[in-house]
Amino acid sequence: MIGIGIFLLAFMFVFAFIPGLFVPFVSNSDELTMTADRTAATLVDDTLALHDGSGVYPGILDASQINAFASAVNNPAQYNQLRAGLGLNMTDSALYSLEVVISWQNGSTMDIINSDDRAVTLIGNVGQSKRFVFIRDPSNPADYPGAMAVLKVRVW
Amino acid sequence: MRDNRGQIQTIEGIVAAFIVVFALAIVVQTTSVTPLSSSFTNQHIKLELQNVGNDLLSTLDQTPWNRSDPASASELKLGVVTWAVFDNYTMFTWNNTAFVASDHITVMTDSYLTKALKFALVANGTAFNLELRYPDAGAGGNMKTTKVIWNGDPSENSVTASRYITLSDDDIAHQDHVIPDYSSTSLHATVEVRLTLWVM
Numbered sequence: 001m002i003g004i005g006i007f008l009l010a011f012m013f014v015f016a017f018i019p020g021l022f023v024p025f026v027s028n029s030d031e032l033t034m035t036a037d038r039t040a041a042t043l044v045d046d047t048l049a050l051h052d053g054s055g056v057y058p059g060i061l062d063a064s065q066i067n068a069f070a071s072a073v074n075n076p077a078q079y080n081q082l083r084a085g086l087g088l089n090m091t092d093s094a095l096y097s098l099e100v101v102i103s104w105q106n107g108s109t110m111d112i113i114n115s116d117d118r119a120v121t122l123i124g125n126v127g128q129s130k131r132f133v134f135i136r137d138p139s140n141p142a143d144y145p146g147a148m149a150v151l152k153v154r155v156w
Numbered sequence: 157m158r159d160n161r162g163q164i165q166t167i168e169g170i171v172a173a174f175i176v177v178f179a180l181a182i183v184v185q186t187t188s189v190t191p192l193s194s195s196f197t198n199q200h201i202k203l204e205l206q207n208v209g210n211d212l213l214s215t216l217d218q219t220p221w222n223r224s225d226p227a228s229a230s231e232l233k234l235g236v237v238t239w240a241v242f243d244n245y246t247m248f249t250w251n252n253t254a255f256v257a258s259d260h261i262t263v264m265t266d267s268y269l270t271k272a273l274k275f276a277l278v279a280n281g282t283a284f285n286l287e288l289r290y291p292d293a294g295a296g297g298n299m300k301t302t303k304v305i306w307n308g309d310p311s312e313n314s315v316t317a318s319r320y321i322t323l324s325d326d327d328i329a330h331q332d333h334v335i336p337d338y339s340s341t342s343l344h345a346t347v348e349v350r351l352t353l354w355v356m
Contacts, residue, residue: 033200129207133211145221145223145268148271
């Protein structure tokens with residue numbers, strides 16, 4: 001009886017312990033990943049996309065929209081509205097932080113991030129989504145067809 | 157010999173068997189993680205690759221080469237036609253500095269397509285193949301595949317992105333020897349541009 005008791009106890013212990021061994025390798029950032037994908041899609045296909053008389057060009061970004069977006073991110077009131085519009089608010093008080101990094105073909109990068117978000121330590125899960133875009137300045141015909149860039153959206 | 161230990165020993169037997177099976181299952185799942193095994197490429201990495209591939213083809217296809225004429229050929233189509241006409245359907249491979257043919261001398265004619273591939277994929281260490289699929293001349297609806305850029309057989313974790321373009325008889329010679337003229341009208345053929353991407 002004592003023997004089987006110890007045996008069952010050891011068995012229970014192993015059962016309770018083994019899932020813990022794998023915890024560091026299990027990602028629970030699925031939600032963040034999906035949020036990042038959705039945010040990237042909204043930005044690339046609509047918010048930052050080039051608009052003209054004949055419609056929207058998903059994947060082709062307007063340089064002036066990017067500048068407007070960057071200044072909105074650093075304006076607290078506009079930033080809250082922007083995040084609400086992108087569906088980045090979990091509750092009224094807790095909002096996801098957002099970072100957009102644009103790497104141009106010529107090697108230059110643009111890092112769009114709110115200064116408060118930068119202060120948030122990057123411990124924990126971060127969702128990232130990567131998109132390939134063309135960035136065009138419609139007011140500058142010499143710029144056509146625009147510069148290629150990779151846009152990374154990070155959410156945490 | 158008669159006693160009452162049968163039940164306990166049965167439970168013990170079942171539990172012991174379960175532990176053995178459980179241990180085996182863990183061993184089988186863990187030892188196979190090598191850089192090339194199927195669990196190495198995360199589902200999200202695949203999704204990212206596919207996004208980049210789709211973006212690459214769709215942005216090029218949405219960019220007419222002539223700014224003032226929205227009906228002019230897209231950069232994607234121009235890239236394919238450039239390859240067909242100037243490179244004469246040669247298969248190219250990335251050699252770390254350029255796309256070269258099998259003679260290691262002929263370099264692929266530059267287009268926005270090759271520039272985009274170099275920037276978005278080569279520079280990020282993504283391996284890719286670029287192929288064209290089009291209807292064969294004979295009836296029967298068979299499809300033919302021609303390799304444009306071939307960097308080897310894709311891994312089993314590859315993803316594909318494709319985009320259809322239409323070639324007219326103005327774009328490509330009517331008596332073209334590779335892509336057959338599929339119709340008697342000015343339509344030459346509908347071609348699927350297929351990009352296969354994988355992480356090396």
